[in-house]
Amino acid sequence: MSFEIIGIYAVGVCLLLGAGFALVGTIGLLKFNDSMTRLHAPTKVGTIGIGGLLLASIIHSFVYGEGSLHDLLIMAFLFVTAPISANFIAKVNIHKRSCDTPPLPPRDDTWSTLNVPEADRELATQDDTPAG
Template identity: 90%
Template sequence: MSFEIIGTYLVGICLLIGAGFALVGTIGLLKFNDSMTRLHAPTKVGTIGIGALLLASMIHSYVVGEGSLHELLIMAFLFVTAPISANFIAKVNIHKQSCDAPPPPPRDDTWSTLNVPEADRELAVEPTPQL
């Protein structure tokens, strides 16, 4: 098998994977009930689908002989901006109170601090280095 045939098969596989992920993301966007669950389908699954489609484009450009790295910039921008935009959309939904708020953290002094509960203090003591 030549490089062109293997590249063509790889492009076809990447296109099928990308289209499948994009289809699942679209179905999830349409089928989920509220905006918070709807948020996960396009940001998680859609990002992987678009990444596979861009990978197919890169492989095709190298098989043809006109290598292109523009797709890497698109992937990097997509992988950076998708989680940030999903976070902002989730915060807007929480502040508008259009969904259930996350549960409050436990009311103790060890949550999100460096304090250690009394029962675990002997486990948390670091041994002093011996010189």
């Protein structure tokens, strides 16, 4: 088998996997009712799908051309910005209370909050006093 034949098979596999993941992400976007569950499908599955399609483009350009830097830049931009934008959209939905709020932490009201336990409040006031 030549390098071009292996490249054709690799491109075909990447295209099929990428299109399959993109299809699952699109179906999830259409089927889910809540905005938070609807957000999960395109950010996770869709990113992998578009990544597979871009990987197929990268392999094709390296096999038949001189390489493709812009596909790598698109993929890097996509993988960096998709989780950040999904986090911001989820925070907006939580703050607007347009979805179910996360459950309270069990047995601890200070976990991931700004509340300070009673035992630590005395230490916090001692640290604020100037030395000398």
